[in-house]
Amino acid sequence: MFGVNQWLKLLKPARAMVLWAMLVVPSHAIDIELYTYEVAPFAMYEQGQATGLLVEVLDELFERANLSYQLQFVPLKRALITVKRQPNKCVLPVTRSQEREAQFQWVSPVAIYRFGFFSKPSxxxxxxxxxxxxxxxIGSFLGSGIGEYLQSLGFTVELSSTTQQNFAKLxxxxxxxxxxxxxxAKHIASANGVAMEPQMVFYTxxxxxxxxxxxxxxxxxxxxSTLNGMYQDGFMGRIYHRYGVDI
Known part of the structure; x- marks a missing residue:
């Protein structure tokens, strides 16, 4: 569990002083407690600060809605169990399924994922x-769902424990x-000094x-309703474009 100072670092500086006063009173003063998990560059916890595309979306969403939130990084499986049992909590991003649908209330979509095939630049x-x-x-990684999807269609797929391993294997x-x-994929390639574009995009x-x-x-x-407005006024399109993908 993060301490007070760590929670403050997870919030925009402009709201830090306001939140300090809120943190010394009972926790119900925070409107919603959020859980997420590290997937670069969507959500990362680096040098005492939460960063990434998803974190920027959350900041904008809650600021527009005039609601306060706390953000904690927790493995997805544990977060789902906690949110299911405790009120006033949410976890994101989560893939909706028939099994999960009735167990939670939903705000969607907070993230759009497009999958493609990448080859060596040469x-x-x-x-x-x-x-x-x-x-x-074809290389994919366990837990992504894409590898299993392709296997179900009869493709030859090698599953790794992380997506970074597939970049090395490629x-x-x-x-x-x-x-x-x-x-x-583009984030991993860029971190290794390589510019990559997909050969084709096949799944959203x-x-x-x-x-x-x-x-x-x-x-x-x-x-x-606030999230819908962020799509309608182009905010979501602009932020995804800044991260190198058009939606």
Missing amino acids: QSYDLTTLIDAKPYR NRDRIDLWAAELIS ALGAMACNDKLNPAHLSLLQ
């Missing part, structure tokens, strides 16, 4: 449709194509905010 493949990638060795010719989320998924089923309905409605 290698190019003629990919027009998804089936064109079937002859090749450059060592151990796989032909890397199936990865576009923003994450949505990430949602899953909230306790007893969350204040007025807060839930306000967050959803």
Whole structure:
């Protein structure tokens, strides 16, 4: 659990002094407690500060809605269990499913994920449709869901424990194509001094905010309508473009 000083670092400086006063009173003074998990560059905790695309979206969303929040980095599985059991809490981003749908209230989409096939910069493949990638060795990572999806369609997929491992395997010719989320893949490539563009984009998924089923309905409605407005006025498009992907 983070201490008071760490919570302050997770918030915009302009709100820090206000939050200090709020933190010394009972926790219900914070409107919503949020959980997320580290996936670069969507959400990261670096040098005592939360950064990333998703964190910027949260700052804008709650500022527009005039609601306060705390953010804590917790593994997704643990966060889902906690949010399900305790009121006034939400976790994001979460993939909606039939099993989860009735267990939570939802604000969506807080994140848009586009998946594509990447090759070595020195290698190019003629990919027009998804089936064109079937002859090749494809790298993905456990837990992403994309590797399992491609396997279910009969593709040859090698699953690694992290997506970073697939970047290394691609450059060592151990796989032909890397199936990865576009923003994450470009971030990893850039960190290694390489510029990469997908050979093709083949899948889009949505990430949602899953909230306790007893969350204040007025807060839930306000967050959803505010998020809708952020898409309508172009804020979401601009921030994704800044991270290298158009939605």
